[in-house]
Amino acid sequence: MTTFTSLGIKMPYIEALAELGIKIPTEIQEKTIPVLLENKTDFIGLAQTGTGKTAAFGLPILQQIDAENPAVQALILSPTRELAQQIKKQLFKMTKYVDDKIFVEAVYGGEKIDKQIKNLQRTTHIIVATPGRLVDLIERGDINLKEVNTLVLDEADEMLSMGFKQELNRILRYTGKAKKTWLFSATMPEEIQQIVKKYMSPSAIKVEVNKDAMVNANITHQFIKTSIQNKIKVITDFLDKHDQERGIIFCRTKAGTQNLSNLLKEEGFSVDALEGDMQQKERDKVMRAFKNKSLQVLISTDVSARGIDVSNLAFVIHHQLPEKLEYYTHRSGRTARAGKRGFSIALVLPYELERINEIENKLGIKFREVS
Numbered sequence: 001m002t003t004f005t006s007l008g009i010k011m012p013y014i015e016a017l018a019e020l021g022i023k024i025p026t027e028i029q030e031k032t033i034p035v036l037l038e039n040k041t042d043f044i045g046l047a048q049t050g051t052g053k054t055a056a057f058g059l060p061i062l063q064q065i066d067a068e069n070p071a072v073q074a075l076i077l078s079p080t081r082e083l084a085q086q087i088k089k090q091l092f093k094m095t096k097y098v099d100d101k102i103f104v105e106a107v108y109g110g111e112k113i114d115k116q117i118k119n120l121q122r123t124t125h126i127i128v129a130t131p132g133r134l135v136d137l138i139e140r141g142d143i144n145l146k147e148v149n150t151l152v153l154d155e156a157d158e159m160l161s162m163g164f165k166q167e168l169n170r171i172l173r174y175t176g177k178a179k180k181t182w183l184f185s186a187t188m189p190e191e192i193q194q195i196v197k198k199y200m201s202p203s204a205i206k207v208e209v210n211k212d213a214m215v216n217a218n219i220t221h222q223f224i225k226t227s228i229q230n231k232i233k234v235i236t237d238f239l240d241k242h243d244q245e246r247g248i249i250f251c252r253t254k255a256g257t258q259n260l261s262n263l264l265k266e267e268g269f270s271v272d273a274l275e276g277d278m279q280q281k282e283r284d285k286v287m288r289a290f291k292n293k294s295l296q297v298l299i300s301t302d303v304s305a306r307g308i309d310v311s312n313l314a315f316v317i318h319h320q321l322p323e324k325l326e327y328y329t330h331r332s333g334r335t336a337r338a339g340k341r342g343f344s345i346a347l348v349l350p351y352e353l354e355r356i357n358e359i360e361n362k363l364g365i366k367f368r369e370v371s
Contacts, residue, residue, distance in 0.1 A: 007033040009059055012097035017055070020093055026052035029059075031207045036060035036182065042204035043182040044196065048333050051209060053184050054090050057152050061126060062091065064150070067100030070123040071147035075175065077131055077168070079158040080306045081108040081280070082287065084128045087154070091126065102126070109133045110280035117142045131159060131167035138174055148175050156185040156192055157326065158306050165191060172199040186333070187326045218336040221367045223346040223356055231319060231347050232263055238317070238345070239269055239297065245314035246290075249299045250331050252320045260319060261299045270296035274304040302327045311337055318346040321355050328359055345370075 002025055004014050017023070025033070028047045036043060037060050047053055061074045078084045088106040095102050103123050107116045108130040116133070120143060127134075127143075137143040151172070153159065159168060172181070172195070181200050185192055196204070226234050235249065251257045254275040261273035272286045272295055283304075289295040291310055298305075302322060313335045322328050335342025346367070348356060356367050 002030050004029075004033075004059075008037045008063075009033065010063060012099070013059055013062065013094055016094045016096040016098075019096070020090075022052075022055065026056075028052055028207070028209045029056045031209065032056040033060060035205050035207065037063065039205065040180060042180055042200040044200070044204055044206040045182070045184045045209075046186070046188065046207070047184065047209040048186050048329070053154065054087055055094070057154070057182055057184065058087070058091050058094060061150055061152070062094060062098070062102060065100075065102050065125045067102055067125065069147070070125075072124055072127055072143075072145055073147055074126045074150040074152070075134075075145060075148050075171075076126065076128045076152040076154060077134070077159065077171065078128060078154045079130070079162055079164070081110055081130055082308060083155065083306070084108045084130055086309060088128045091128075104128065107133050107137060113137070113140075131164040131171060135167045135170055138170070145175050149179050151175050151179050151181045153181070153183045153185075153195075155306075156183050156195070157187045157189060158330070160189065160191045161324070161326070162303060162306060168195065186329060189326065218341045219332050219344050219365075220341070221332070221344050221346075221365050222370045223348050223367050224370055225350060225353075226347050227349065232260075234347055235260075235264070235317065235319070236267055236269070239264070242314065243296075246293070246296050246310075247298075247313050247315035247317065248305060248308075248331075248334050249297060249317040249319055250305070250322070251299060251301060252323065254301055256319065257299050257301050257304075264297070264299070270294075271299055274298055274300040276301060276304055278304075302331065305331070305334065308334065309337070310334075312340065313337070313342060315343040315345060318344070321346055321348065321352055321359075325359065325362055329363065 004017060004025055007025060028051045032045055033056060065073055076087055078087060084106045088104050091104045102125050104126045105119050105124045106128045109132050224234055251260055254277055257273045257275045261271055264271045274286055290298050316332050316335045322331060332344035360367055
């Protein structure tokens with residue numbers, strides 16, 4: 001059996017992992033850690049969210065930091081503020097028993113830039129950043145990335161679909177040729193292949209997890225044929241039946257998200273909305289309530305759900321099918337994390353049955369119709 005020791009991870013990190021309940025490496029960790037520890041190489045990791053990627057790149061980064069050198073040595077880019085905060089927290093917990101002090105700082109939009117600049121003036125070995133805020137700091141000359149030797153693009157496809165293409169190009173140019181670039185993504189759209197071609201070595205090592213399963217195998221996919229008028233009744237019936245379980249309902253638009261949230265609140269359900277026009281403070285409040293389980297169901301647009309990692313979600317409901325195929329992968333991947341099972345349920349209008357067939361064929365999954 002593979003252990004973290006056999007992968008080359010040092011004892012202090014293994015003790016911290018055990019405390020976090022991480023004892024056996026996941027598939028992505030098993031395939032990635034030895035490669036990243038032993039090779040000064042560019043790297044492409046294809047894996048869904050929720051497969052343990054943070055430890056897969058985080059442990060090799062931590063073991064390669066020279067704590068005596070106060071410069072920034074690693075940069076991790078992430079699509080959302082939530083994910084950046086989460087990565088920072090996880091790296092911090094992993095260093096609990098390490099003798100050397102390794103300092104991690106997170107920078108993201110929605111918070112005062114001056115405060116972040118002040119934090120960066122202290123010793124910082126690793127920066128976790130969202131692309132927009134990082135570019136702001138670079139332009140102001142308030143961040144020195146000249147000694148960065150490892151750049152991680154986490155959830156690269158999500159960063160691109162959120163419109164960060166220009167920022168990514170600037171950061172990749174700015175951090176120079178001397179670094180290793182490690183790219184992690186659930187899907188490989190054309191734009192990512194361009195980044196790989198332009199900025200990464202042709203001999204980059206590539207690791208794919210569950211190559212055939214674009215979508216996590218522990219998810220049961222179902223669809224319910226309904227009409228627009230009847231969707232709300234289908235959802236309320238479902239939530240009544242599953243009142244002990246938590247999940248996310250996806251809508252295509254901000255207005256649809258708010259509307260559905262208001263309707264379900266009136267019916268007495270424990271729901272709240274997450275959409276793009278919200279103030280960061282409001283967003284944080286909703287996410288806290290959802291994480292600490294005082295909120296049962298989150299209603300969200302595709303973009304707003306980026307970077308959400310909440311364990312033990314039993315279901316995902318698609319109020320409408322997503323417009324992009326990879327959104328189905330991202331949406332359904334919010335359930336069945338860390339080896340658990342979950343349901344992905346699409347509400348479809350009669351004319352959308354063709355779309356269900358298309359999703360089945362392209363993603364290699366099977367839907368079951370339920371009434």
